[in-house]
Amino acid sequence: MKGDNAGRFNRTPGAPLRASAARVLHAVTGQGKSLDDALAFAEARNRFDARDSALLAAIVYGTLRNWRRLGVQAEAMMTRPLHEAPMVDALLRAGLFQMLDMRVPDHAVVSATAGAAQLLDAEWAAPLINALLRRAQREPEGLIVPEDAAVQHSWPDWLAARLRADWGEAAEALMASGNAQAPMTLRVNRRRMAASDYRARLQRTGQEARLLEGVPEALVLEQACEVEALPGFARGSVSVQDASAQxxxxxxxxxxxxxxxxxxxxxxxxxxxxxxxxxxxxxxxxxxxxxxxxxxxxxxxxxxxxxxxxxxxxxxxxxxxxxxxxxxxxxxxxxxxxxxxxxxxxxxxxxxxxxxxxxxxxxxxxxxxxxxxxxxxxxxxxxxxxxxxxxxxxxxxxxxxxxxxxxxxxxxxxxxxxxxxxxxxxxxxxxxxxxxxxxxxxx
The missing domain is CATH 3.40.50.150 (Vaccinia Virus protein VP39)
Incomplete structure (x- = not known):
């Protein structure tokens, strides 16, 4: 795998991938780029295998979903925030997300995240990140869980205020839903077959799906997959489309x-x-x-x-x-x-x-x-x-x-x-x- 830093070599497993995650996060939150564009650039710059690409996406999507909450938790452990080092700040938030919300072994998170600081030309931050993540590992109960729903569920204040004005008591559930994993929903081409018939076809390949009442062509997959794994996708038998859009x-x-x-x-x-x-x-x-x-x-x-x-x-x-x-x-x-x-x-x-x-x-x-x-x-x-x-x-x-x-x-x-x-x-x-x-x- 070719890492982000072509001129230097870091032997820490997973460090190049974490450095890429920090770059993607900074491109979005610091430079205003779309997540799709930032991820595409990272994929083009690196030759990650399929497993590492999936891990990179999981880290950056999850960290962005919880960006504000992670920032509050990170700042609570420091005497001085990292406002002047936004790339390091992004790296730390990504490390906390992996430790708190993903099934990544703590030791791997600590070593790979600290190692990534070196690849980001921030050697000074490696000891700090190592210390902060080890503290979070030892004292997870000490991490702040914000009471404000906008902070807890990571929405900007102006948007949270609009949701509360428009949705009342339902606003907090809406904010929480913004952090959930969306389902992969299919639209079966009715010119080819009924949704129930395509469901049976999926089951023969070991894929489970369920029909959705009120949306006749929709199937909700129990487990998301690559579109290439969907029988007949290339021939137009099925498409990916959310139920609301259908x-x-x-x-x-x-x-x-x-x-x-x-x-x-x-x-x-x-x-x-x-x-x-x-x-x-x-x-x-x-x-x-x-x-x-x-x-x-x-x-x-x-x-x-x-x-x-x-x-x-x-x-x-x-x-x-x-x-x-x-x-x-x-x-x-x-x-x-x-x-x-x-x-x-x-x-x-x-x-x-x-x-x-x-x-x-x-x-x-x-x-x-x-x-x-x-x-x-x-x-x-x-x-x-x-x-x-x-x-x-x-x-x-x-x-x-x-x-x-x-x-x-x-x-x-x-x-x-x-x-x-x-x-x-x-x-x-x-x-x-x-x-x-x-x-x-x-x-």
């Missing part, structure tokens, strides 16, 4: 021959699902990013379906719309992503409160621009993977009142009704989501 196609209720717009389509999961349910629909899929629209194309090719694809800003209708109305429109709008924080823990640390106002403005612009494109009697489904009412019922209610639009959102298998639309709390089998179904008057 509700969109049913809410659209597309019929053969109808024109459908998927306005923010990448990476293409919902577009594929719409066509799996109704392959005779005429689907137009947009995304403002030319690179991301290629992922939609790849997704559709894998499941053997076709759509009209365009890289375009959906709100700039003069550039891409040819004047023929749509019978169905799906706006899966850009949002804060707070409903999927358990899958993307960097969201908690990259988002700023000012982002919510900007995102809500984008969402409203999409509604204002695309509603006139809906045919009389047509249906528009608005969706966000957000837990915040500013990106959900507050936004859509203001739009519906301005346009005198009828809300026809049905009851969903999970969640609760809002003044306009329906919201799903994050946790268990479900990502956090908001849906509103709006219909254009027939005349």
């Amino acid at each position: 509700l969109a196609a049913g809410l659209l209720d597309v019929h053969p021959g109808q024109r459908v717009l998927d306005a923010c389509s990448a990476p293409g999961g919902k577009a594929a699902h719409i066509l799996e349910r109704c392959p005779d629909a005429e689907l137009v899929a947009l995304d403002s990013d030319r690179r991301r629209i290629r992922t939609v194309d790849a997704t559709l090719q894998r499941v053997g379906l076709k759509a009209t694809l365009a890289a375009a800003d959906a709100t700039d209708t003069a550039r891409w719309w040819e004047g023929e109305p749509f019978d169905r429109i799906l706006i899966d709008a850009p949002c804060s992503g707070t409903g999927v924080a358990r899958r993307h823990p960097d969201i908690k640390w990259l988002r700023r409160e000012s982002d919510i106002t900007a995102l809500a403005a984008t969402q409203r612009a999409l509604l204002d621009a695309l509603w006139p494109l809906l045919a009389p009697g047509g249906r528009l489904v608005f969706a966000t993977c957000s837990l915040l009412r500013a990106e959900g019922s507050e936004l859509v209610r203001a739009f519906a009142e301005a346009q005198s639009v009828e809300d026809v959102t049905p009851d969903l298998p999970v969640g609760e009704r809002e003044p306009v639309g329906w919201r799903i709390p994050a946790g268990g089998d479900w990502d956090g989501f908001y849906y509103a179904v709006l219909e254009h008057s027939p005349s």
Whole structure:
């Protein structure tokens, strides 16, 4: 394995991997990079085997999920915080996470984490990290467990305040769910087989899964796996898609021959699902990013379906719309992503409160621009993977009142009704989501 520090050699087993973890964590929390990008860079820089890659991901995901709590626990053991040494701070938090929350032997955590300090050009920190981790090993009962839910579950104060305002007593459970491991949920291609038949196929390979009531194509795996291990994945028999996201196609209720717009389509999961349910629909899929629209194309090719694809800003209708109305429109709008924080823990640390106002403005612009494109009697489904009412019922209610639009959102298998639309709390089998179904008057 080629380590992070090509010019020096550290014989401590596991030290290069811990150094990589610290670099990834600092890239996210100190430099504002996405976790996906930071991890991809680390993987490209190192030649970790599959086992080490999995361990690296487990360390950085878990440390980010618990970032704030780990920081409080680390600072409680020190006379002076490590604010001026953010890479060392990240390394220490990762060490504490492994010791407190992972099944990594304490001696391995101590030696590998202290050794990693040398690879980060912070030899001075090795004795400090060694002493602090050994203290945590000897006196785990002395580590602070914060009473404040925002600190205990590691959410920024501004976001915790918004969750409390929007969800009341349920807010703490939502914050706790942001630290849980999300399930791997499949969407079975109904053109190929029923979910129950694919479940039996999985069982023959030793994989267990369960059906999910109210989501007919969904299977929740008992144990996550690589997609390559899923029978028929390459041929489009099955896809990976959260249960909440799978509700969109049913809410659209597309019929053969109808024109459908998927306005923010990448990476293409919902577009594929719409066509799996109704392959005779005429689907137009947009995304403002030319690179991301290629992922939609790849997704559709894998499941053997076709759509009209365009890289375009959906709100700039003069550039891409040819004047023929749509019978169905799906706006899966850009949002804060707070409903999927358990899958993307960097969201908690990259988002700023000012982002919510900007995102809500984008969402409203999409509604204002695309509603006139809906045919009389047509249906528009608005969706966000957000837990915040500013990106959900507050936004859509203001739009519906301005346009005198009828809300026809049905009851969903999970969640609760809002003044306009329906919201799903994050946790268990479900990502956090908001849906509103709006219909254009027939005349």
